[in-house]
Amino acid sequence: MADTPKAPPRRSTQGRQKIEIKKREKVDHRRVTFSKRRKGLFEKAAELCVLCGAKVAIVTFSEGRKAFCFGNHETDAMLEGYLNGRNLGEIEPSGAYVRALNESKQLYLEASMRLESERAKGKCPVRLARPEGFWWDTPMDGLGLEELEYYHNALERMMQIVQAKIEEGSNTGPGPAPGLGFIGTAGEQSLL
Amino acid sequence: MADTPKAPPRRSTQGRQKIEIKKREKVDHRRVTFSKRRKGLFEKAAELCVLCGAKVAIVTFSEGRKAFCFGNHETDAMLEGYLNGRNLGEIEPSGAYVRALNESKQLYLEASMRLESERAKGKCPVRLARPEGFWWDTPMDGLGLEELEYYHNALERMMQIVQAKIEEGSNTGPGPAPGLGFIGTAGEQSLL
DNA sequence: CTACCTATCTATAAGTG
DNA sequence: TCACTTATAGATAGGTA
Numbered sequence: 001m002a003d004t005p006k007a008p009p010r011r012s013t014q015g016r017q018k019i020e021i022k023k024r025e026k027v028d029h030r031r032v033t034f035s036k037r038r039k040g041l042f043e044k045a046a047e048l049c050v051l052c053g054a055k056v057a058i059v060t061f062s063e064g065r066k067a068f069c070f071g072n073h074e075t076d077a078m079l080e081g082y083l084n085g086r087n088l089g090e091i092e093p094s095g096a097y098v099r100a101l102n103e104s105k106q107l108y109l110e111a112s113m114r115l116e117s118e119r120a121k122g123k124c125p126v127r128l129a130r131p132e133g134f135w136w137d138t139p140m141d142g143l144g145l146e147e148l149e150y151y152h153n154a155l156e157r158m159m160q161i162v163q164a165k166i167e168e169g170s171n172t173g174p175g176p177a178p179g180l181g182f183i184g185t186a187g188e189q190s191l192l
Numbered sequence: 193m194a195d196t197p198k199a200p201p202r203r204s205t206q207g208r209q210k211i212e213i214k215k216r217e218k219v220d221h222r223r224v225t226f227s228k229r230r231k232g233l234f235e236k237a238a239e240l241c242v243l244c245g246a247k248v249a250i251v252t253f254s255e256g257r258k259a260f261c262f263g264n265h266e267t268d269a270m271l272e273g274y275l276n277g278r279n280l281g282e283i284e285p286s287g288a289y290v291r292a293l294n295e296s297k298q299l300y301l302e303a304s305m306r307l308e309s310e311r312a313k314g315k316c317p318v319r320l321a322r323p324e325g326f327w328w329d330t331p332m333d334g335l336g337l338e339e340l341e342y343y344h345n346a347l348e349r350m351m352q353i354v355q356a357k358i359e360e361g362s363n364t365g366p367g368p369a370p371g372l373g374f375i376g377t378a379g380e381q382s383l384l
Numbered sequence: 385c386t387a388c389c390t391a392t393c394t395a396t397a398a399g400t401g
Numbered sequence: 402t403c404a405c406t407t408a409t410a411g412a413t414a415g416g417t418a
């Protein structure tokens with residue numbers, strides 16, 4: 001059918017389009033998609049943590065060599081525990097500080113959602129800043145080799161978890177790992 | 193409106209329900225949700241990898257202390273590069289083996305989707321087995337030390353292979369990497 | 385735990401600022 | 402780069418097997 005003589009109801013957008021799951025041709029599209037989907041991925045991960053009491057750690061590297069990490073203190077605590085050769089069978093919440101973290105987690109999400117609905121009504125000029133060390137979502141500039149190394153060390157320790165689990169029950173654990181403060185030190189460099 | 197005297201169109205389900213993002217009360221729900229959402233998370237991650245040429249690594253620990261990992265060869269290769277203090281500026285695809293991996297990635301996803309649509313039509317009795325070493329999505333049962341060892345060994349072996357490839361540099365050329373089938377060997381242990 | 389089904393809920397591709 | 406909008410594609414809660 002040809003277009004009608006009447007006003008073509010030119011929609012402001014065509015809405016979400018279906019795309020093939022293959023590398024996006026245009027660099028620009030790749031970047032936008034990475035941005036959006038990384039955000040979505042981290043949010044899903046956050047929900048998974050809260051809904052199921054799970055621990056999740058994610059590291060992504062964009063094509064542009066920027067790294068982003070997701071995790072929470074629980075994860076860090078867990079890693080730290082392994083690192084120090086303790087709590088090898090202790091992934092479950094193991095203390096007051098963990099409980100406290102669970103609470104902030106909950107509070108963060110609640111606040112986040114409250115904020116969102118407020119903003120939807122155009123009432124809230126404020127924006128949620130960095131959730132005070134709860135989620136890490138820290139871009140690491142590819143030029144900062146030290147940070148990358150730091151990151152890599154963190155990941156490597158994660159692999160040690162597997163090793164630790166294997167040795168679990170008969171071993172006090174390997175060396176203490178210095179500086180497990182992990183990523184979020186100064187953070188906040190503007191990337192790209 | 194009350195139901196009509198006619199046949200109540202008793203819907204088989206109520207469809208997706210909205211849930212609050214807070215820890216699910218019932219253990220059972222937590223487990224089911226973890227299962228479903230972890231799967232969803234990994235799928236999103238896979239799509240992010242393919243669409244944007246990104247590298248993603250995820251580690252999750254369920255409440256029940258089972259760990260699941262997600263990653264791809266590119267990620268590992270990248271990490272391996274850092275590990276050895278080389279390729280520090282070389283996150284970009286750096287050789288034939290990376291290209292080959294990108295291709296298998298693409299092929300896997302295509303096959304996966306093809307399969308899915310076939311299954312949707314009830315025509316395909318086959319099921320995609322372990323994707324032949326591309327994605328690792330291997331649960332590590334805390335009780336199955338052997339499996340843990342197997343997993344760990346596979347990871348280690350894989351890293352060695354990648355390392356070898358990196359060192360080879362210009363050696364064998366674009367041939368299909370011989371050892372790159374890392375995990376998929378026996379795999380498939382029934383978990384839980 | 386896994387897979388499937390359905391009805392919904394949610395994420396997101398494009399476009400715009 | 403991020404934020405907002407719209408229309409639609411995709412994810413998933415609850416239920417069943």
